[in-house]
Amino acid sequence: MALSPFHLAIPVDNLPDARRFYRDVFGLEEGSSSEHWVDFDFYGHQLVIHEQAKTPAQQALGTNPVDGHDVPVPHFGIVLSWEEWETLAARLRDFATPFVIEPYIRFEGQVGEQATMFLLDPCGNALEFKAFKDRSQLFAK
Known part of the structure; x- marks a missing residue:
């Protein structure tokens, strides 16, 4: 599709x-x-x-616990290929971009295993970039 x-x-x-x-x-x-x-x-x-002007969410970002991390809410992002995700993580590090959640493998060894990272843009909007080695796991339970 x-x-x-x-x-x-x-x-x-x-x-x-x-x-x-x-x-x-x-x-x-x-x-x-x-x-x-x-x-x-x-x-x-x-x-x-x-x-x-800054929104309340940009001024005081909320979080929810996921896999031992405080995930910023709200956030948006994109699901990349594994290689694109690795390239982006390296690029962000090259630009000394501070991460809210450093790049890591979430749910390692479990259904839905994924690479993920969270950061803020200069105005406080939270972004997540993720990747799956097996994209069929995107909606796995």
Whole structure:
């Protein structure tokens, strides 16, 4: 089944910093833009950063426990191939990006085993990037 691209618009309180982060740190291609927003090709999906004041979630991120870690809520991200995930983790380290949860293997040896990492953009939006060696485990119980 071919996936349809999603569209996600998120608030950023510093458009120039957020633009540099998504463009330079992640290497995302810019699309349309104005003085107040920028579109990015987020792995084939449309991510739009909109200049806005910080939201309560950006000011005081909530968490839920998962596999011994405090996972930030809300968050968004993408499921990458294993190789893409490893490449991105190395790229983020090269940029000295601080992680909320360092890259690691979650649920190791269990159903749903996955590589995951969490970080914040410069405006406090939480992102998760994950990968499965066996993508059929994405919705496994």
